[in-house]
Amino acid sequence: MNIPVLETGVILIVDDNPNNLEVLSETLMDRGWEILIAVNGEGAIAQAEYACPDIILLDVMMPGIDGFTACQRLKLNPVTCDIPIIFMTALSETVDKVKGLSLGAVDYITKPFEHEEVLARIKTHLQIRNLTKQLQSHNQQLQQEIADRLAVETKLQKLTQELEQRVEERTFQLSQALDNFQQAQVRLVQQEKMSTLGELVAGIAHEINNPVNFILGNLNHASEYTQNFIDLFKLYQQYYPNPEGEIQQKIDEIDIDFLMQDSPQIMSSMYKGTKRLAQMIHSLRHFSRRDDSVVQPIDIHEGIDSTLLILQYRLKANSERSEIQIIKDYGTLPPVECFPGPLNQVFMNLFANAIDAIEESFVTRSNSIANFPKIAASNIHLLSVENKGQITIRTALHQQSSVVIIKIADNGIGMTESVKQRLSEPMFTTKPVGKGTGLGLSISRQIIEEKHGGTLSFVSEPRQGTEFCIEIPLLSQRHF
Numbered sequence: 001m002n003i004p005v006l007e008t009g010v011i012l013i014v015d016d017n018p019n020n021l022e023v024l025s026e027t028l029m030d031r032g033w034e035i036l037i038a039v040n041g042e043g044a045i046a047q048a049e050y051a052c053p054d055i056i057l058l059d060v061m062m063p064g065i066d067g068f069t070a071c072q073r074l075k076l077n078p079v080t081c082d083i084p085i086i087f088m089t090a091l092s093e094t095v096d097k098v099k100g101l102s103l104g105a106v107d108y109i110t111k112p113f114e115h116e117e118v119l120a121r122i123k124t125h126l127q128i129r130n131l132t133k134q135l136q137s138h139n140q141q142l143q144q145e146i147a148d149r150l151a152v153e154t155k156l157q158k159l160t161q162e163l164e165q166r167v168e169e170r171t172f173q174l175s176q177a178l179d180n181f182q183q184a185q186v187r188l189v190q191q192e193k194m195s196t197l198g199e200l201v202a203g204i205a206h207e208i209n210n211p212v213n214f215i216l217g218n219l220n221h222a223s224e225y226t227q228n229f230i231d232l233f234k235l236y237q238q239y240y241p242n243p244e245g246e247i248q249q250k251i252d253e254i255d256i257d258f259l260m261q262d263s264p265q266i267m268s269s270m271y272k273g274t275k276r277l278a279q280m281i282h283s284l285r286h287f288s289r290r291d292d293s294v295v296q297p298i299d300i301h302e303g304i305d306s307t308l309l310i311l312q313y314r315l316k317a318n319s320e321r322s323e324i325q326i327i328k329d330y331g332t333l334p335p336v337e338c339f340p341g342p343l344n345q346v347f348m349n350l351f352a353n354a355i356d357a358i359e360e361s362f363v364t365r366s367n368s369i370a371n372f373p374k375i376a377a378s379n380i381h382l383l384s385v386e387n388k389g390q391i392t393i394r395t396a397l398h399q400q401s402s403v404v405i406i407k408i409a410d411n412g413i414g415m416t417e418s419v420k421q422r423l424s425e426p427m428f429t430t431k432p433v434g435k436g437t438g439l440g441l442s443i444s445r446q447i448i449e450e451k452h453g454g455t456l457s458f459v460s461e462p463r464q465g466t467e468f469c470i471e472i473p474l475l476s477q478r479h480f
């Protein structure tokens with residue numbers, strides 16, 4: 001950087017000797033510098049503060065405060081501390097020179113004055129002074145720039161923070177809206193699913209119910225009549241042991257002994273089958289109870305049992321696996337005020353998930369064995385010691401908190417950490433397209449929490465199994 005050196009300057013000469021003042025003033029004025037004069041220390045300080053000269057030439061010995069004291073006070077004053085001070089001292093006074101320099105003076109000139117030397121020294125210090133001033137002003141500019149930039153940066157940071165906060169708020173609002181939307185969607189699907197399924201099932205059950213009851217009622221009579229015919233025939237046999245040829249021929253043809261033995265059995269199995277059909281219809285009607293809008297005291301166990309009866313076909317053995325065993329450990333429960341239809345739907349979802357998990361466990365197991373026969377034997381969890389799928393249902397009433405607890409545990413595939421973490425998301429499923437919608441648990445949670453003021457929780461271990469726990473407070477304890 002090429003800074004032009006200004007040789008103009010204002011010089012304050014401080015001396016109590018008029019001769020010295022005159023000589024110096026003339027010499028310096030000839031050079032075009034502006035000259036200020038003070039004849040004692042006090043005057044020098046006052047002038048320096050007022051006029052801010054570029055250099056002060058300061059005599060040591062003066063009446064009043066001497067040059068050293070004046071120098072000290074000038075250096076202590078923030079207005080004058082930067083003005084270079086040159087002491088004027090006699091050639092022999094070495095001690096004064098050293099003391100002056102130690103007090104902050106930049107140089108000294110000796111008396112009697114050597115003109116050329118005085119001019120050279122003043123010129124040099126003026127140049128330094130001017131350069132320093134320029135540097136200071138540059139520095140100030142730079143500092144101002146830095147301050148400006150810092151201010152802009154702070155403003156930017158504040159704006160960024162505000163923006164981030166707004167984005168965060170917006171994101172929060174959006175995710176809440178999405179949540180609400182998904183909840184509403186789940187509720188809609190649930191209502192839709194329930195009403196369509198419920199209506200269908202209730203309709204079919206109702207239609208089948210009448211003929212089945214009709215058959216069941218008549219079967220009693222039919223078996224009684226059959227028994228009467230058999231008794232009557234036995235009497236005939238007793239009193240007419242040798243019937244006409246044509247009758248005997250018919251008796252042989254129809255194998256009457258087998259007929260008499262088998263007919264009551266046929267009647268009995270028809271009765272059992274129809275009775276079972278009637279039970280199934282009862283369960284279906286119970287399961288799809290359309291009275292969803294009001295709570296009513298229900299027998300929770302009956303709800304579970306009727307749901308299991310409907311799922312019977314899924315529990316049976318198939319080519320892939322043996323029958324799924326149901327273990328019931330029912331406690332004593334009072335009638336619980338519930339929405340029966342939706343509650344049964346929860347049982348249905350949890351049982352269906354448990355069955356799926358058990359089936360998946362079989363698939364995983366057989367794949368592992370097929371692919372890695374050696375590893376499989378040692379590392380892969382086998383369903384249970386007897387190699388059976390099991391669903392355990394425990395119910396209990398927690399007396400103190402008046403909460404009904406229903407636990408449904410399976411020994412199926414279990415859940416990994418990542419599945420567990422995503423379980424509260426509606427539409428989350430690990431099942432293939434067409435098999436799972438990922439709505440079962442969301443719907444169940446909504447039914448338990450929103451309709452019954454309860455909770456739905458779970459524990460699960462990969463390859464060990466899963467236990468879901470429904471807690472429903474008795475009506476008096478419900479807070480929504």
Ligand SMILES: Nc1ncnc2c1ncn2[C@@H]1O[C@H](COP(=O)(O)OP(=O)(O)OP(=O)(O)O)[C@@H](O)[C@H]1O
Binds near residue numbers: 349353413419440442
């Ligand atoms: N008992 C369980 N054992 C292991 N994983 C389970 C169990 N219950 C639920 N899951 C996991 O939770 C996921 C979500 O279950 P959810 O019932 O909500 O939906 P889904 O069964 O996949 O589909 P659907 O809508 O037909 O019920 C399942 O895909 C499965 O990965």
Ligand SMILES: [Mg+2]
Binds near residue numbers: 352440
């Ligand atoms: Mg499911």
